[in-house]
Each structure stands twice: as structure tokens, then as C-alpha cells.
């Protein structure tokens with residue numbers, strides 16, 4: 001039934017690529033290629049950063065559609081990218097590659113109110129679904145947790161330049177000690193939709209290290225071109 005409704009809505013509103021608005025596709029072949037690359041490794045505060053996609057004009061509309069408009073199709077694209085990187089990270093660097101604790105980067109309360117939902121938490125739920133779908137062994141144990149607390153009010157990072165972003169989040173996050181037992185006994189992976197200046201993830205890494213927790217890595221759906229090797 002849902003398929004029939006979708007087809008009817010396609011007649012009224014022809015499908016448009018979420019990335020570049022080409023008609024006839026929900027994601028056109030060109031944009032699909034942008035999101036389907038193998039994970040690229042980089043570094044953030046000495047921790048591995050994995051991402052599949054350069055943050056660009058074609059990519060930004062999908063990040064925004066997921067974040068600001070609650071588009072499930074867009075969120076699934078981000079989740080698929082993140083899931084592939086999480087899998088690569090675990091296989092490459094974890095003693096037990098079937099288990100991970102995905103760490104949510106907290107949104108401000110005003111962003112959650114404006115969006116009507118907690119986008120980053122919902123995205124982690126989609127990543128869990130993607131990894132479970134690809135689980136041929138039945139061994140995967142993927143959990144999500146939100147251990148970071150904001151110590152003070154911060155501004156929304158969008159609209160700030162890199163230095164303002166760094167100052168905005170400097171010493172802004174903490175991880176309460178009650179989370180220590182679960183964090184220390186798991187493969188801890190920080191997940192974000194997009195890494196631009198990297199200041200949010202750097203602050204998350206700092207807050208974890210302050211508790212003695214070394215994350216296995218940071219995974220983002222897409223990241224600024226500065227995190228990609230120059231060819």
C-alpha cells in the first residue's frame with residue numbers, strides 16, 4: 001500500500017534527487033557515487049577519523065534535509081555512509097570487531113525544539129539498523145549512548161567561523177563518571193553527521209580522555225575536504 005501511495009505522489013510531485021534536484025531520482029547516479037566511496041582515514045586530535053564523503057555543494061542539501069527537515073531518505077543516506085565506516089573501523093582496529101558503542105554528539109535544546117526531534121540520536125538509530133541489516137554472523141552488538149553533557153550554554157555552531165566554533169565549545173562538554181563502566185568496556189566510536197572545523201568532535205575527544213577513555217575513532221558521514229588526502 002505504501003508503495004502505491006509513493007507512486008501516486010511521484011506523479012503529483014516527480015521525484016527529485018535529494019542532492020542536486022535532478023528529476024526522476026530520489027538520489028541520482030552522480031550523487032550516489034559521491035556517497036558510496038570507501039572510508040577515508042584521517043586524524044582528529046590523534047584519534048582516527050573515518051568518513052566516506054567530502055562535504056560539498058552536492059552533499060550539503062542531504063545533510064540539511066536530514067537535520068532540519070527530518071527527511072528519512074536523507075537520514076538513511078547518512079546512516080549508510082556512517083555504518084560502512086564504523087564497520088571498517090571495527091574490522092581494522094578492534095579486538096572484538098562485532099561490538100561497538102556509538103556515542104551521540106548532543107544537540108542544543110533549542111535545535112531539538114526547532115527541529116521537533118533529536119536528529120543526531122535518530123541518526124544513530126538508523127546506523128544501528130544499517131549494521132544489523134548487514135549482519136551475516138548474528139554476532140553484532142551495536143548500542144548507542146549519549147554520555148556528553150553540556151557544561152554551559154553554547155551557540156549553534158552553524159554561522160560561526162572556525163575560531164569562533166573552537167571558542168564556543170572550548171571546555172563545554174563533560175562525561176559524567178557514571179558512564180565510565182560502560183565506556184571502558186566497549187569499542188567507543190564518536191559519531192557525527194558532518195565534520196567541518198572539527199571543534200565539536202575535538203571537544204568530545206577531550207571530554208572522554210579526561211575520564212581516561214580513549215575512543216576507537218570518530219566516524220562522520222561527510223567531512224570538510226581538508227580531511228581528505230591531496231591527490
Ligand SMILES: [Zn+2]
Nearest residue numbers: 017020028031
Ligand atoms: Zn543528484
